[in-house]
Amino acid sequence: MATAQNSLPKVEAFLAALNEQSFFKDASTQGSVLWYIAFYKKRAPQRRRAFRxxxxxxxxxxxxxxxxxxxxxxxxxxxxxxxxxxxxxxxxAANSFFNWQKAWQGYVQTQLTLQFALTEWELRTAEARAALTDEEGLALLREGLQKFIKTVSEAVSGETAQYFEGVKIPETRTGS
Incomplete structure (x- = not known):
């Protein structure tokens, strides 16, 4: 019996093409999912230590x-x-200005969201490889890819927005 990997050439071609994209490269490629996970994983403990x-x-x-x-x-x-x-x-004032607790929380939450999204994507690729037809496998991959990209984009942009929301320049008042 042929393996699913050999019997679904379009699915494998689709996955091979995705692996060439920077989004799916290793942790040293800026902008890849693994790079973002490493970014948050490295910075979260620094914010935790500063807060503590x-x-x-x-x-x-x-x-x-x-x-x-x-x-x-x-x-x-x-x-x-x-x-x-x-x-x-x-x-x-330093704790309030740099908001170390919120940064720590945001980094950990984003890291976990990205890791769960990556795991879900990996499961979706396994499901696509096990599909009965190339068309069914490609449909699973397209749907999974859209969800994966959306989750990653929302997590990173949401954390970035929270970061800039939390860093505020103190107001100065002048007498008039």
Missing amino acids: AGGFILLFLSISLPFLTQLAPKDLQAQVASTLAWLVALVA
């Missing part, structure tokens, strides 16, 4: 401000308190 470190520093400085101020000599207490309060404000 910023939160810990903020918590530590806030809680220890009175204690550290009391440890300083009387003539330096106001300066120590002022410096610690400035550091608390700086860390809080």
Whole structure:
């Protein structure tokens, strides 16, 4: 009995043509699905560490401000308190400005969406190879490809939009 791979030449030709497209290349090809997955996989832990470190520093400085101020000599207490309060404000502002938690969440969510979409595409290609006819296999591939491209586009553009939505320049007010 011939294998499905040999009996559906149009399906195999379609898949071979897709593999030549940059969208389906390896992780080193910018714009490929694997490149996007690697992009988010690499950057998510950096945002998680920044969020966790910023939160810990903020918590530590806030809680220890009175204690550290009391440890300083009387003539330096106001300066120590002022410096610690400035550091608390700086860390809080950096966390708010860079929005590390939202970036971390967006990167992980997008990475997982892309990985699930890729898995679904791989299953669809297996289904197409197992189809009874080339026409049926090609129909499965076309439908799967449209869904795959749509999912990837929406995930990446949605994460990018959320990123730029979250990064805001502080408002400045001028007296009039």
